[in-house]
Amino acid sequence: MQYPEPIAKLIESFMKLPGIGQKTAARLAFFCLDMQEEEVVHFANALISTKRDLHYCSKCGNITESDPCIICSDETRLRSTVLVVENPRDIMSMEKIREYNGLYHVLHGVLSPMEGTGPEDLNIPNLIKRLQEEEINEVIIATNATAEGEATAMYLSRLIKPAGIKVTRLAYGLAVGSDIEYADEMTLFRAIDGRREL
């Protein structure tokens, strides 16, 4: 026996999402069946609208309804600094702390020889073009603290530094509120290495 076609298709769609297996997909699909029709329609419209109305900013690669995006077209922001992130969600995390007031550049991934992702698969050519055309004097590399994020940071640094532009990287160290006892060795090593005078 099979599920009726509509719900079988919905389960299939949920299963295409990352981290969702068959059991979870079935649970979610049955949950949708019990939702208010209005909410289901909202959900469906949001899906379509997200796909159709949102684009990547032609300058920085952030998601946006208008082009260039609101950050790129904000005249109050410092235009001499570019913070490079892996994906648009990282911009949101940065904006939440209200500390950084420069521009952004989204790579849409990291270099990963294992997955066959090279520089040409990322938003790197566009970054180089911006560095040539705009008056940028610092590039802050904020890729994740993973092996791939680190390799991508090193690659970008080697690519950009020869042009005389300052390249910086977010600090490594203990997370605020964390215990030294539970910190991994690499983190402790970096925390000692990056120690600062009080």
Add this chain to the structure above:
Amino acid sequence: MQYPEPIAKLIESFMKLPGIGQKTAARLAFFCLDMQEEEVVHFANALISTKRDLHYCSKCGNITESDPCIICSDETRLRSTVLVVENPRDIMSMEKIREYNGLYHVLHGVLSPMEGTGPEDLNIPNLIKRLQEEEINEVIIATNATAEGEATAMYLSRLIKPAGIKVTRLAYGLAVGSDIEYADEMTLFRAIDGRREL
């Protein structure tokens, strides 16, 4: 800074699903942004179609496009036995083993005083009506092996038995392939209690 409206709405919709928090919802929404438009449209249509085209069978409460459902209208099935489950997904699990050939009845939940779910909130009045109108001589209670499932089974048993109908419950015991060492005490107790002669 906020996410652009379409994706903010999509994140909100994902967050209404069970077990999906804000971070996961954002990850899923951004994943949809990168999906093929065709796939997103399929997803949206499946949502709408699941909500609009599927109903609960007026006899047994299973989900169905037609009414009564294909199981209730299948003349080859044994019509004297009804297996009572908590939700339509349980029917699917039962059907997979191809062992049971009777009818079903879906409660759409379990009795739960904590959550204020009483007999009138479940598909129980309909079950009683079926027992009165149809020629049923065995009711197999297949609610989950949880406290609520057990309480619901006891309640149904007391309700149905006086009418002279045989009421049975799925067997408790060791899961096939499991180690006695790791079985919990209640399961072991039930396994000894329900031991069978070889």
